[in-house]
Amino acid sequence: MPSxxxxxxxxxxxxxxxxxxxxxxxxxxxxxxxxxxxxNVHLLGTFVVAFTVVYRKKALYPIxxxxxxxxxxxGFATWWVPYLYLWTVLWGAVMLLPRQMPxxxxxxxxxxxxxxxxxxxGTLYAPAQAILFGLNFKGMIAWIIAGLPWDFIHGVSxxxxxxxxVPVISLLRFAEEHTK
Numbered sequence: 189m190p191s192x193x194x195x196x197x198x199x200x201x202x203x204x205x206x207x208x209x210x211x212x213x214x215x216x217x218x219x220x221x222x223x224x225x226x227x228n229v230h231l232l233g234t235f236v237v238a239f240t241v242v243y244r245k246k247a248l249y250p251i252x253x254x255x256x257x258x259x260x261x262x263g264f265a266t267w268w269v270p271y272l273y274l275w276t277v278l279w280g281a282v283m284l285l286p287r288q289m290p291x292x293x294x295x296x297x298x299x300x301x302x303x304x305x306x307x308x309x310g311t312l313y314a315p316a317q318a319i320l321f322g323l324n325f326k327g328m329i330a331w332i333i334a335g336l337p338w339d340f341i342h343g344v345s346x347x348x349x350x351x352x353x354v355p356v357i358s359l360l361r362f363a364e365e366h367t368k
Contacts, residue, residue: 255268278301
């Protein structure tokens with residue numbers, strides 16, 4: 189009788205999965221560091237969407253490894269607290285998309301979801317900022333409005349970086365099929 193932690197139970201990560209997810213989380217972090225010269229332009233949304241499409245619930249492993257690496261190397265400060273939920277919002281949105289979406293719609297839908305997360309990033313970030321810094325509702329709205337130019341850049345760049353989502357999905361699926 190298999191234990192509740194066996195491969196058939198699906199509760200425990202295999203060594204291969206652990207390794208793959210560690211590498212993917214590290215790739216997320218490295219890509220962000222390489223692109224930091226361009227404010228709010230990065231591949232994080234692209235990776236979150238692609239990993240979620242391919243790995244579904246298990247995509248949370250590389251996503252949260254990325255979040256942890258951010259805290260380790262940049263400091264577990266107040267800016268980091270919203271990261272505990274921000275990427276989960278994008279993951280959740282992708283999880284709600286139909287799994288059998290027609291191929292011709294996939295690039296546009298994935299790019300749009302990725303862009304929406306970028307446009308809403310400051311708004312999603314704001315409640316944590318309000319709680320952490322004691323802002324009232326007006327203060328939180330002012331904080332959101334002040335960040336709109338950055339959210340615009342974030343959303344537009346996420347849309348265009350999203351062009352890579354379907355190729356990343358294809359690459360991950362190819363690797364999954366040929367390494368088992």
